Amino acid sequence: MAAPNSYSAATLRGDLFGGLTAGIVALPLALAFGVASGAGAAAGLYGAIALGLVAALFGGTRVQISGPTGPMTVVFAAAIAALGGSFQMALAVVLLGGMLQIIFGLLKIGGLVRYIPYPVISGFMSGIGVIIILLQLAPLLGASPSPSPLQALARLPDTLAELNWHALVLGLMTFAIVWFTPMRISRYLPSPLLALCLCTLAAVLLGWQVPVIGEIPTGLPEFHLPQFSLAQWSLIFTLGLTLALLGTIDSLLTSLVADSITRTRHQPNKELIGQGLGNMLCAFIGGLPGAGATMRTVVNVNAGGRTRVSGMVHAVFLLALLLGLAPLAAQIPLAVLAGILVKVGIDILDYRLLKRIQGTPRPEVVIMLSVFALTVLVDLVIAVGVGVVLAMGLVTWRMAKTAHIHLEDDELLDVPNDPEHPGVRLVRLSGPLFFGSMAQMLDRMDKVDQVMQTRDIVLDCRGVDYMDLTAVFAIEDMLQKLQQKKLRPRLLLDDEALRQRLLGLQSNVFTEQTLCTSVEQVLQDCCNASDGR
Incomplete structure (x- = not known):
């Protein structure tokens, strides 16, 4: 963080603009991730506020904006489903994940993220992108959502039978606005917010009957006490470890992106402690877990954010919206959020490797495709574990050849x-x-x-x-x-x-x-x- 005597009015102005812009971008994403997780839109906002504020205060990356992300949302949704729909036990997963992140930071293993092979990261992130897209197919068509990507594919005929043309039009309009809005406009009015406002207004004025978010609790969140079960302890620990590892990777990769833009160096272990504290707070207020968000961090920096004050401004802005504008957000169609999330899923896909896949060594392509397939079809933990084992085996084989x-x-x-x-x-x-x-x-x-x-x-x-x-x-x-x-x-x-x-x-x-x-x-x-x- 910049020294107190170097903090000027220009820096404050940049942090205000950066934080407000990041907050505007975070609003529809937090709502969408909350709905997609099965915990409700309010949980997305609670998570964005709590994690965004705590990580900005105690984290090790000055300009990072933290909040719910696609990968963390997928894991949390899987936790709710695996634990029989128990929200309190899912919060225990979040609490354990935050504690493990703090332990990672205290053990100073934050720098190890750079040693995870790129094919593993590529396959995992592309798999997450596909999962997000598959899970949003039903809301995009106006049908009831599915809890897993395999079920989404299996229920596709039923989903098509439930097709709501008004919802589909809204979703396609949202996607088009997010995709094609010129940069000269997005610089001042982020395309996700523009799409959210225009498409919601269109649905209200035209009187279209489409599924909406529904009532959002106003005021401060209630206190939640996470519940642990000895019978489910193994599953809770596995899911908590998954959240911790995924949040660690997601946050530190975002920190590396922020470093490359700002020409600074983050403190990885301090960042993990800040993220862990934020996720622990999310567990006690019913918030969605999260991590450092790359898109929101880049938006913050491009809008002028230079210190951790910008992250605090982002969180306070979302809190003000929650306290005063929640009734307006209740009318947002789910198809609009689905259109925004489909764009997020497409952006997560690793085009950098996909464009060069023909020139990539075949063993590394096999690792990437294996992680991708396991992520989408089987399990996130198994996918990463298998990917790391395959990568270690490849390195061992190559080293053995040098003897x-x-x-x-x-x-x-x-x-x-x-x-x-x-x-x-x-x-x-x-x-x-x-x-x-x-x-x-x-x-x-x-x-x-x-x-x-x-x-x-x-x-x-x-x-x-x-x-x-x-x-x-x-x-x-x-x-x-x-x-x-x-x-x-x-x-x-x-x-x-x-x-x-x-x-x-x-x-x-x-x-x-x-x-x-x-x-x-x-x-x-x-x-x-x-x-x-």
Whole structure:
């Protein structure tokens, strides 16, 4: 945050315009996300106000605008459905998610988000976009909504049978306004708000009978006490962890976008603590959980927002609307909100990767498509978990390919090869030795004892740049096996730290005699061993 003595009237003016503009953009989105979640429009506003204010006060990104987002809404809706429609237990999921975010921040793991492979993020976000679009098909057509994307597809014939032409026209009008409004107009009047006002006014004036939001409670939200159930604890924890991870990823990615625009650096761990506190407050007031919202953050910056004051202005503006203008929002048609959300779903799709999919390595495309399919058809948690495991497997396979093992005779050691001095088998190892490459090494080493006239086995590890515990134990077992076959194995190391680490294991195999540090030492040991047979 800027220093107090650098906060000027111009900065205040920019924060006011930025916060007000972001609040105007957030209003229809918060209402739409609230309705889409099944908790009601008011829950969307409560979440936008609580999270927007707390994250602005305690977060680590100066210009970030926080509130309900598409991915978080999908998870919360899934929580309500999975917990039998219990809103109080769904709030327990939000409370747990906020607590986990705070723990993430205290453990300083906020910077780890940059290590999530891009194909996983791409497939997940595109899957979320498709879910939003599928869930909004029914409201767009004037029919009753479905709780899951699969059910939305299965009920498509029934949805078409319930088609309300007035609702469809309103939805298409909304989508057209949001999509085609020129930038010179959107700069002063955001297209979602323009579409919300025009299409709602048209529905009222024309007297069209379409499903609407309905009554929104006025005044401050009521206190809610989240309810935990031991019988459902495993499910609550899983969903809470999903919210925490998704909110962490969503918020920190938005923070990176804000950094690139403002040329600043956010504090990721502080941001997680602020987001966690905000989501915990949402759990106690019945608000929708959320995260840093990319579109609203960009709108804030473009409108002049420069400090966390802009995020506070955004939240206070929404609170004023809730206290004074709730009756007007009750007449907003659900088809209008559906048109806005369909545009949000389309924007979430990762066109950056889709445009370059032909030139993308096939394994990474498989990871992206797998995460995408699992996100839409199965489960959000499974999708991310499978994606990360596949990405780790790909990295392991690629690293294993860089490990090289060569078997050579008498190239390094000038030991006489005669009956009195049996041959020396040299094994050159290079690259990383870890669990992924040890199978290759063990397969090759099985051939060593099949070579006649071999007494001394030298493993040249000077080209090894990494050795994990799996490799250490595998080499120890291999050396023991060679010794049992009356062979004399040695390791040639030039990494003194690795040598001391092996000696520190207090193994009968890793000794001063078997761990050599130079070619001369290996040569001398081989000759001494041959002379002393």
